[in-house]
Amino acid sequence: RKEVEQDPGPFNVPEGATVAFNCTYSNSASQSFFWYRQDCRKEPKLLMSVYSSGNEDGRFTAQLNRASQYISLLIRDSKLSDSATYLCVVNLSGTYKYIFGTGTRLKVLA
Amino acid sequence: DADVTQTPRNRITKTGKRIMLECSQTKGHDRMYWYRQDPGLGLRLIYYSFDVKDINKGEISDGYSVSRQAQAKFSLSLESAIPNQTALYFCATSDPPGGSRSTDTQYFGPGTRLTVL
Numbered sequence: 001r002k003e004v005e006q007d008p009g010p011f012n013v014p015e016g017a018t019v020a021f022n023c024t025y026s027n028s029a030s031q032s033f034f035w036y037r038q039d040c041r042k043e044p045k046l047l048m049s050v051y052s053s054g055n056e057d058g059r060f061t062a063q064l065n066r067a068s069q070y071i072s073l074l075i076r077d078s079k080l081s082d083s084a085t086y087l088c089v090v091n092l093s094g095t096y097k098y099i100f101g102t103g104t105r106l107k108v109l110a
Numbered sequence: 111d112a113d114v115t116q117t118p119r120n121r122i123t124k125t126g127k128r129i130m131l132e133c134s135q136t137k138g139h140d141r142m143y144w145y146r147q148d149p150g151l152g153l154r155l156i157y158y159s160f161d162v163k164d165i166n167k168g169e170i171s172d173g174y175s176v177s178r179q180a181q182a183k184f185s186l187s188l189e190s191a192i193p194n195q196t197a198l199y200f201c202a203t204s205d206p207p208g209g210s211r212s213t214d215t216q217y218f219g220p221g222t223r224l225t226v227l
Contacts, residue, residue, distance in 0.1 A: 041198070041223070042220065042221065043220050046215055046216075096166065097155070098153075100152035
């Protein structure tokens with residue numbers, strides 16, 4: 001079983017739609033969680049950290065479910081510019097080890 | 111100006127050649143990392159350094175070496191390049207948690223696309 005698993009997609013959605021991605025992790029000692037966005041052939045960029053209480057940043061909402069060991073990302077009112085690959089990243093607190101998912105590809109269609 | 115820069119951005123080389131990838135950062139972070147990314151795989155850690163005198167192997171260090179010349183500079187070398195080292199290489203930096211920050215966020219350079227023929 002992979003340490004971090006994501007549905008690779010692609011998720012093809014129309015503009016204005018709401019879309020959600022999940023990411024599961026296997027190590028219960030995982031402490032820090034992130035969503036990164038990666039455009040084709042470019043570097044990953046931090047979209048948001050994921051806090052235990054959940055957090056929201058504009059159209060983006062992240063949730064953490066420790067009991068079921070998954071995190072989620074919800075994008076509301078999708079824009080064409082949201083088309084990208086979304087990487088789930090998990091860190092064991094206090095360690096160097098960041099575990100990257102393979103990413104979920106989103107295509108927002110006009 | 112970019113906070114984390116990498117040179118070269120693209121490189122084509124031949125099997126057996128030695129090649130160096132360079133990373134510089136202006137973020138003032140102590141921690142630096144080298145990753146490679148291959149299609150269908152997540153980023154995998156090659157080496158990491160928590161300060162100038164602290165360098166450690168990651169999960170796929172064979173065939174690679176690094177040098178931390180200063181807090182701001184971290185170089186990755188392929189001693190004798192082989193075709194399966196063809197990949198996208200990223201340098202990253204991070205700052206340990208402190209103050210109001212409880213997480214250790216990584217910031218990535220723009221990447222180096224390396225092709226080994």
